[in-house]
Amino acid sequence: MIPLRVKVEVNAEEPFVVRLRSFEAEEREREPEQLNHFEVSLERADPDGADYAGEGGPIRVLGIDPSELDGDVLLVNPRRGTADRLIRSTSPHNTFLVTERCDQVCVMCSQPPKKHHVDLFTYFETAALLAPEGATIGISGGEPTLFKERLFTFLKRVLVARPDLFFHILTNGQHFEEDDRSTMTGLDQSRIVWGVPLYSHDPSVHDQVVGKQGAQERLLDNLAFLCRVGAAVELRTVLMQPNAPGLPELARFITAMLPFIRTWAVMQTENIGYGRMNWKTLFYDSSEGFDVVGRAIDLVRSRGIDARLYNFPLCTVPEAYRHLAPATISDWKRTYREECEGCSLKAECGGFFEWHPRDHGYGRLGAVQ
Amino acid sequence: MKVWPLKFREMSDGSMLFADDAGGFFKAGDDFLDRYATDGLSADDSLFLKEGSHGFERERDLPWTSFAYRWARRQSRPRKMNYVILVPTLRCNLACGYCQVSRAPEKARGFDWSDETLTGVLSFLGDLEGPDIKVEFQGGEPMLRVDLLEAVRDYCREKFSQSQFVVCTNLQKLDARAWAFLDADDTFISTSLDGDRLTHERQRTHDGDVTDAFFRNLEAVVARYPEGKISALPTVDVANPPDLDALLDNYERYGVRSVYLRPINHQGFARKFHQGDNVVARWNRLHSGFIDLLIARNHRTGRFMEEYYFSQCLKRVLRFDADNHVDIRNPNFFASDYVVVDHDGRFYPTDEARMLSRIGRIDLSIGDVATGIDRAKVDVLNSGAFNHFDPDCIHCAYQPFCGTDVVDDISRYGRVDVPRPDTWFCGRHLALFDKVFEILYRNDAPTRASLAAWLGVAAWDDGMAPVHS
Ligand code: SF4
Numbered sequence: 001m002i003p004l005r006v007k008v009e010v011n012a013e014e015p016f017v018v019r020l021r022s023f024e025a026e027e028r029e030r031e032p033e034q035l036n037h038f039e040v041s042l043e044r045a046d047p048d049g050a051d052y053a054g055e056g057g058p059i060r061v062l063g064i065d066p067s068e069l070d071g072d073v074l075l076v077n078p079r080r081g082t083a084d085r086l087i088r089s090t091s092p093h094n095t096f097l098v099t100e101r102c103d104q105v106c107v108m109c110s111q112p113p114k115k116h117h118v119d120l121f122t123y124f125e126t127a128a129l130l131a132p133e134g135a136t137i138g139i140s141g142g143e144p145t146l147f148k149e150r151l152f153t154f155l156k157r158v159l160v161a162r163p164d165l166f167f168h169i170l171t172n173g174q175h176f177e178e179d180d181r182s183t184m185t186g187l188d189q190s191r192i193v194w195g196v197p198l199y200s201h202d203p204s205v206h207d208q209v210v211g212k213q214g215a216q217e218r219l220l221d222n223l224a225f226l227c228r229v230g231a232a233v234e235l236r237t238v239l240m241q242p243n244a245p246g247l248p249e250l251a252r253f254i255t256a257m258l259p260f261i262r263t264w265a266v267m268q269t270e271n272i273g274y275g276r277m278n279w280k281t282l283f284y285d286s287s288e289g290f291d292v293v294g295r296a297i298d299l300v301r302s303r304g305i306d307a308r309l310y311n312f313p314l315c316t317v318p319e320a321y322r323h324l325a326p327a328t329i330s331d332w333k334r335t336y337r338e339e340c341e342g343c344s345l346k347a348e349c350g351g352f353f354e355w356h357p358r359d360h361g362y363g364r365l366g367a368v369q
Numbered sequence: 370m371k372v373w374p375l376k377f378r379e380m381s382d383g384s385m386l387f388a389d390d391a392g393g394f395f396k397a398g399d400d401f402l403d404r405y406a407t408d409g410l411s412a413d414d415s416l417f418l419k420e421g422s423h424g425f426e427r428e429r430d431l432p433w434t435s436f437a438y439r440w441a442r443r444q445s446r447p448r449k450m451n452y453v454i455l456v457p458t459l460r461c462n463l464a465c466g467y468c469q470v471s472r473a474p475e476k477a478r479g480f481d482w483s484d485e486t487l488t489g490v491l492s493f494l495g496d497l498e499g500p501d502i503k504v505e506f507q508g509g510e511p512m513l514r515v516d517l518l519e520a521v522r523d524y525c526r527e528k529f530s531q532s533q534f535v536v537c538t539n540l541q542k543l544d545a546r547a548w549a550f551l552d553a554d555d556t557f558i559s560t561s562l563d564g565d566r567l568t569h570e571r572q573r574t575h576d577g578d579v580t581d582a583f584f585r586n587l588e589a590v591v592a593r594y595p596e597g598k599i600s601a602l603p604t605v606d607v608a609n610p611p612d613l614d615a616l617l618d619n620y621e622r623y624g625v626r627s628v629y630l631r632p633i634n635h636q637g638f639a640r641k642f643h644q645g646d647n648v649v650a651r652w653n654r655l656h657s658g659f660i661d662l663l664i665a666r667n668h669r670t671g672r673f674m675e676e677y678y679f680s681q682c683l684k685r686v687l688r689f690d691a692d693n694h695v696d697i698r699n700p701n702f703f704a705s706d707y708v709v710v711d712h713d714g715r716f717y718p719t720d721e722a723r724m725l726s727r728i729g730r731i732d733l734s735i736g737d738v739a740t741g742i743d744r745a746k747v748d749v750l751n752s753g754a755f756n757h758f759d760p761d762c763i764h765c766a767y768q769p770f771c772g773t774d775v776v777d778d779i780s781r782y783g784r785v786d787v788p789r790p791d792t793w794f795c796g797r798h799l800a801l802f803d804k805v806f807e808i809l810y811r812n813d814a815p816t817r818a819s820l821a822a823w824l825g826v827a828a829w830d831d832g833m834a835p836v837h838s
Pocket residue numbers: 313314315316336337339340341343344345346349350351352365366367368
């Protein structure tokens with residue numbers, strides 16, 4: 001697994017954001033003018049660590065090869081002696097976790113909510129401005145829109161300052177109001193995708209999954225709001241035992257009520273957080289019961305609405321649907337199994353979450369020749 | 370709940386098809402029609418209409434918003450000119466029976482772009498916004514002037530980041546320079562293949578040697594290039610149609626799986642030929658039979674072929690975003706995303722308009738490359754280019770899926786205000802959409818398999834077309 005947090009030694013009190021650079025010898029001359037004041041450059045490296053210097057430093061990073069860090073943006077926490085790799089320059093999967101608070105408690109939540117909140121938006125803004133050209137930055141939580149004033153301000157500033165950046169924001173869709181209309185239309189929505197979960201067309205099933213009465217009703221109103229402000233919505237449905245039988249019904253609901261979504265993502269469950277605790281009652285073996293999934297996405301796609309399968313090992317998906325299953329498991333969470341040995345699909349397959357149980361639960365799985 | 374207005378039409382099985390203005394549709398019995406018409410909807414009716422987004426509780430709620438969205442998306446609104454049809458020469462080395470009006474003999478003079486016209490065309494292209502362009506070379510036989518084609522292509526490759534070229538050629542004569550032109554990956558071939566050899570010879574080549582030359586070149590093209598490089602169209606004479614089975618075999622043999630069956634275009638002959646119900650009815654029967662033939666054949670072979678226009682109409686029914694085909698969309702505003710440039714540098718809104726003008730019936734040119742597009746004239750044409758307020762269409766269940774064809778109306782009737790049901794366009798499209806809905810509600814496995822293939826989904830089941838029972 002790719003480490004998202006590294007050990008550092010710094011001479012500072014307060015947290016700060018810094019970008020690490022490594023220059024080849026011949027570039028060294030031009031180094032000063034190439035560095036901005038949030039950057040440090042590699043001075044020397046030894047087997048235990050690497051030393052960086054610059055306006056933002058000095059800083060010593062321990063236990064990781066500096067070649068893996070070139071261009072990375074770190075949030076350094078001097079007191080703890082750690083740094084979070086907010087942006088890994090070579091990865092398409094960079095996400096800012098803006099809060100751990102949430103007003104829902106979903107039965108399969110991979111990141112169970114906590115009461116405590118630290119506002120890091122100032123650091124996120126600096127980090128976003130240092131992101132590589134054309135990057136997409138994920139925003140997640142907790143529930144980011146619990147702090148929507150801060151979130152909107154952050155988005156507005158970064159979208160203006162960096163016309164090349166894109167955002168993918170996960171939200172439970174509970175907190176938009178008609179009053180947010182002008183703020184939302186003021187953001188360049190063509191560069192934002194809002195990932196919003198809907199688990200069932202049946203309010204009682206949805207509300208039960210998210211652990212909040214009335215959540216679906218609120219969500220549907222807010223989906224209409226998102227449509228009216230021209231937001232691009234990626235509708236996300238985690239496939240689980242409680243909602244799998246209703247998937248075709250949900251598909252019908254989408255064709256009638258949510259034609260404006262950009263994509264419908266049907267997602268396999270992640271075995272972590274509450275997902276792990278409730279695994280036995282949640283995990284739906286789509287390798288055996290794919291028909292509900294297939295019928296649902298065929299219906300939606302026949303109406304010209306895009307549908308995708310996220311986090312499905314390719315061999316568990318019938319061949320006719322595999323082109324709809326991109327490798328969505330982020331690089332740092334991804335692993336393959338013994339069964340994958342010699343599989344011809346491995347290059348296109350997202351494999352498994354690192355923490356997926358050994359007894360994977362799929363009735364049909366294994367290398368495809 | 371407020372219910373959006375529903376229009377209805379009797380289906381071939383005696384039940385009723387209902388559709389709202391945003392293209393939401395379902396099938397029901399005439400008992401429902403009675404309740405709907407007399408304001409006596411049952412609780413079941415209301416629930417069904419609600420779930421299908423045919424009504425709303427309050428403005429801006431989700432059903433209201435989704436209806437508005439679907440309605441708005443169904444309006445075609447191309448805003449960028451990115452497709453030009455160029456006629457660098459009117460000369461041709463064939464003399465097909467139905468093409469007299471739009472060609473000149475191979476040796477004739479004065480039917481090719483002059484140097485000034487070429488300059489004008491390039492400067493017109495140069496003013497387009499980009500970043501993409503599609504150029505279709507028509508004729509005449511454009512391969513008689515490969516030099517002009519090269520000039521245009523070189524220019525476009527330079528100016529646009531994505532460009533694509535289609536040569537509509539009869540494939541009669543291909544010299545080394547022609548092959549070199551066609552070899553490029555950004556260049557595609559479109560040709561005419563009227564079905565079996567006999568029909569092709571009768572309608573086009575008229576002579577065994579000429580026919581041989583065509584098929585030799587067709588074989589060579591198919592062998593040389595990957596599938597998808599070449600497309601082909603059959604022109605069908607409804608009075609003397611080809612063997613449609615043999616036509617499909619022939620198309621498949623040449624790797625063309627999408628067949629756009631086109632009736633002979635009686636451009637300009639409307640006055641001479643009787644164009645009554647008879648021709649429309651005969652054409653509709655032929656076309657409907659062709660769809661059934663395709664379904665049976667696809668089932669038999671397990672390899673899927675389609676009738677291009679039927680698939681397009683099918684998608685118009687099911688999807689709100691299927692407005693990329695210029696023959697059927699609504700509104701169908703002219704010179705918005707594509708335009709034709711004739712051999713003399715004049716602009717026309719469509720190729721049919723060009724031919725119609727050529728026989729002197731009416732001048733439908735809309736400016737030329739020297740002076741630019743004549744927007745005032747385009748506006749006049751556009752005033753009839755949508756079906757929203759047509760007194761017949763507003764009562765028709767197919768209105769959200771259908772379109773208009775102003776130029777065809779002018780060509781056949783000399784006017785644009787003929788009652789819809791009396792037009793060729795309406796007669797064809799009523800039948801086409803009747804067929805689409807017949808197919809959508811069929812339950813047999815062969816039909817479902819073809820439907821799935823035509824829609825690009827893995828499977829189609831009978832729950833996918835809504836029924837209110
Ligand atoms: S065997 Fe492994 S690599 Fe192959 S499709 Fe299955 S999960 Fe993916």
